[in-house]
Amino acid sequence: MPDEIGIIESIVSLAGKVPRGYAKIGDDVAVVRPRKGKLVVKVDMLVEHTDVPIGMTYRQAARKSVAMCVSDFAAKGVKPDSFMVSLGLRKGVTQEQVEQLGLGFHDAEREWGVSLVGGDTNEAQELVIDCAMVGFGERMVSRAGASAGDALVVTGPFGYPPSGLKILTGGAVSQAKFASAAKDSVLKPTPSLGVGLALAPFLTASMDSSDGLARSIHTLARESDVGFELSSLPRAEGVEEFAQMNGLDPQSLVLDGGEEYIVVGTVRQSKMRQAREAARKAGGELIEIGRATSKKGEVLLRSGGKPVRIRDAGWTHLSSG
Amino acid sequence: MPDEIGIIESIVSLAGKVPRGYAKIGDDVAVVRPRKGKLVVKVDMLVEHTDVPIGMTYRQAARKSVAMCVSDFAAKGVKPDSFMVSLGLRKGVTQEQVEQLGLGFHDAEREWGVSLVGGDTNEAQELVIDCAMVGFGERMVSRAGASAGDALVVTGPFGYPPSGLKILTGGAVSQAKFASAAKDSVLKPTPSLGVGLALAPFLTASMDSSDGLARSIHTLARESDVGFELSSLPRAEGVEEFAQMNGLDPQSLVLDGGEEYIVVGTVRQSKMRQAREAARKAGGELIEIGRATSKKGEVLLRSGGKPVRIRDAGWTHLSSG
DSSP: OOOHHHHHHHHHHHSOOOOTTSOOBTBSSEEEOOOSSEEEEEEEEEEHHHHOOTTOOHHHHHHHHHHHHHHHHHHHTOEEEEEEEEEEEOTTOOHHHHHHHHHHHHHHHHHHTOEEEEEEEEEOSSOEEEEEEEEEESOOOOSSOOOTTOEEEESSOBSHHHHHHHHHTTOOOOOHHHHHHHHHHHHSOOOOHHHHHHHGGGEEEEEEOTTOHHHHHHHHHHHHTOEEEESOOOBOTTHHHHHHHTTOOHHHHHHSOOOOOOEEEEEOGGGHHHHHHHHHHTTOOOEEEEEEESSTTOEEEOSSSSOEEOOOOSOOTTOOO | OOOHHHHHHHHHHHSOOOOTTSOOBTBSSEEEOOOSSEEEEEEEEEEHHHHOOTTOOHHHHHHHHHHHHHHHHHHHTOEEEEEEEEEEEOTTOOHHHHHHHHHHHHHHHHHHTOEEEEEEEEEOSSOEEEEEEEEEESOOOOSSOOOTTOEEEESSOBSHHHHHHHHHTTOOOOOHHHHHHHHHHHHSOOOOHHHHHHHGGGEEEEEEOTTOHHHHHHHHHHHHTOEEEESOOOBOTTHHHHHHHTTOOHHHHHHSOOOOOOEEEEEOGGGHHHHHHHHHHTTOOOEEEEEEESSTTOEEEOSSSSOEEOOOOSOOTTOOO
16 A cells, blocks of 8 residues: 555656646645736545545546636636645555546646646545646636626536436436436536637636536626526437436436536627637537526526526535535 | 535635735635745645544634645745635534634634635535645745755754644643643644744755654755754653653654644754844744754764664654554
8 A cells, every 4th residue: 555655656657747947746835937917726625425426436536626626717717727636545545546546637737738736645534635726817707797688608518417427326227328428527527628718808707517507607697796587508418318218307407417517607799709709719619598687686597488487506515405 | 504605604704804906705716916936835634533633623623724834835935825725524514613614714814924715615524624825935945955064953842742642632641831832732733934934045955844853854865965963852841751751752752743843954054143043033943953964865863872863754644654
């Protein structure tokens, strides 16, 4: 069983080759070469029993812990530069598991162009990975800038992660193609950093959707002092059929799931054509699902008949509900 | 029982009043006003079953989690600016415990002039607090700059924390005055940030001593390619008597304990007078305990008779030894 020192060596041999201008990993602190703009920082903790479902490897967990931070940088339009990881590892952790963690951090480094610059290793009763990420940006898209009339947009479809979770834990049946996309969304969440950065100049407000689409829309409404009227829901392909096969509510899978790591934001109507083009050029898509209204805090879905109120559901840690 | 949202509100009401130029706590990321110099970052994770002994309150644990980071900044001579905390909380966490955490973070803000600027809240099987700290500095004292002949110095006495731990867990008897100092060192660890910053211009190498004095000296030896000859040990007052009363090895209490949060460093002989004066002005002390030699990696204690080799003992997480 590797100890703290062996663990650090293993991980640094796989990830953490810091660029020039940064301190060697292993000193008491890490040094990052400053760039122009404000310093933007973020911490996000992955905890095994809530964030690591059955079927997820240590490599995937390590990558996910970084993805959780990247997603927020994407939604704020800020390029991340580097990250640190605090590890809480079980007493019996194996050399192979440690190497899996190193590989997962390296996956993240390559996918999002970030550098592992430091960390901390501890013993814990379950796997805990806390990722602290830093970046620099001249401007950060806030949650508070939406105005009545702005288009409500998302950068991808919703519903895969909650479905994938049910499939992974053996609680649901599904068609093969849907199952594959749904499971991938859980095991290999992929925030679209490039799309977020490309969209930033056009976003009046935005946030990521890691606590669910409904929660994100309600938060934007509250922080921007507006309401929203949705004309459609960004349903993932096959989610209706999956819901039907398993006696689930498709609307809830789309609205209340969480862990989507998709940008939810608002764009002035006059900028929509440019924004759509920017997203497309960055390899993504921009889906318009409604518009901001002046009815503060009211979130309605109006597709066909009577408008339906969308409740502020979603993932709340430590909630007894 | 408070949920994630209530927890964030409680903590922000007690700590986390961010200064101008910083983002409001609660957005997806935190924004820090950049200052001159390189960006220095650090993460340190506090885990209940290894870092929170019997008798330590949630308030003390929160303060300690920040102290762990401050200690490294002190040893590197870099002023910390702000910190974030990722919390892993037990399912049954009470409102009072949450408020204790807020008070503890506020204690840290006041003591070390740092600002809580963001965080993350999660459910975990034991209390986990990961502190991520950022600061700015033109120069960072490394571990690698000691030369043969430099004085080996520490900024305080050693032996209180391992003794305090034994007293707190009921495994040792002690005199009242010693017990009080020893327990305080565990429950309220106080890195001397002011002394570290004042000393930095005179230090050729340094690190903190959170894994024990012997470990720190061996690490400085390895990284600086020197050896060390100690002429005395910086024994805490009363540690010999405590060791005798409990059948313990006083030298091991001083050398192998850990969690001291004291600066261990080297100073050119020609700068010792100035360094001593700088430490005194900052309200601290500088204790010379030996000197660097050219015998790479060799750490000896020569006090009186035959020199004794000091082994590289200390705290290693996940070590089976």
